[in-house]
Amino acid sequence: MTTSDPAPDLAETESPETIHEPRLWRDNGWTARVLKNEDDDGWAVAMIKDGEPEPALVGPWTMGRDKKNPKPLDTAAFNTLVKTASEVLRRHEQQLHALLHKSVAITVGGERITVTLDIVPDEFEPHALLAAQDAAGDPLAQVRVGAGFKLNAASASAWAEGGYGRPG
Template identity: 65%
Template sequence: MLETNSPPDLHASSTKEPRLWCDDGWTAKVLKNEDDDGWAVAMTQNGQAEPALIGPWTMGRDKKNPKPLDVNAFHTLVKTASEFVLRQQQQQHAALHQSIEVTANTERVTVKLDIVPDEDNPQAVLSAFDASGEPLASLSVSPAFKLSRASATAWVEGGFVKPVQR
């Protein structure tokens, strides 16, 4: 288990200590891994409560203490954490906004499922567009609706009647 005390909120200043670097909108904090004898580094974006990325950190020459953070390591960690956050955002967007093109009734139709996550009232909208992008139909469905080529084709060929929830 890692000890992850919240990083200091250093929006305007930068800190460059052996185990704590804050700069460029990120905080790198070297932490003791309580489960073993190793060390880890937590990368937290300013304004976030939880680290975006936690990874192993190198031991120092004495094989007891962590290697101190330096400018090159910090910039590599910022790049890695930024890429991780971007991939995570892209995956979330792809999961919440799906699109399939189908041919139904001899016409090309794009069917989209847009999910609005909400703890109390999650919603989803199923919509269809013709080849020129003009809307053909739109209706609310369960956020659990599974958009597939078969379900999209059936919805279009069925005259855009609300799909039966299974």
């Protein structure tokens, strides 16, 4: 697919130039671009973090006074959009972290043990690392398991009580 957009590829540009135009605002590592909403007569704004191929946020944009053209971007609107888009990215990162990193605390032989499961989403060999630490944070064991391994108190206890071998 070819595109006639003369804008430089932001992923390749080290520090994109600052732009403050009514429909394009680039500053502080972010680009806001006001676009025609293809679904209706309205407008949308896309917030793209420098170096990222996809927008972090796309949302409706306010019409101008003439009810035909979009309201121009300004400093206050841009700063609000940056804050909102940053929050969206932060929540996405937290959700991804929660999906890939699990932890459960168990007691084995009177000792408190923390068992963690860290999923490695490798394209060719997805797997996970199952690890145990004592109450002081010292490592007790680590084994590679399938990415679909289910970590819960029962599976962690069985693994620890079985001597930290490769779970079945």
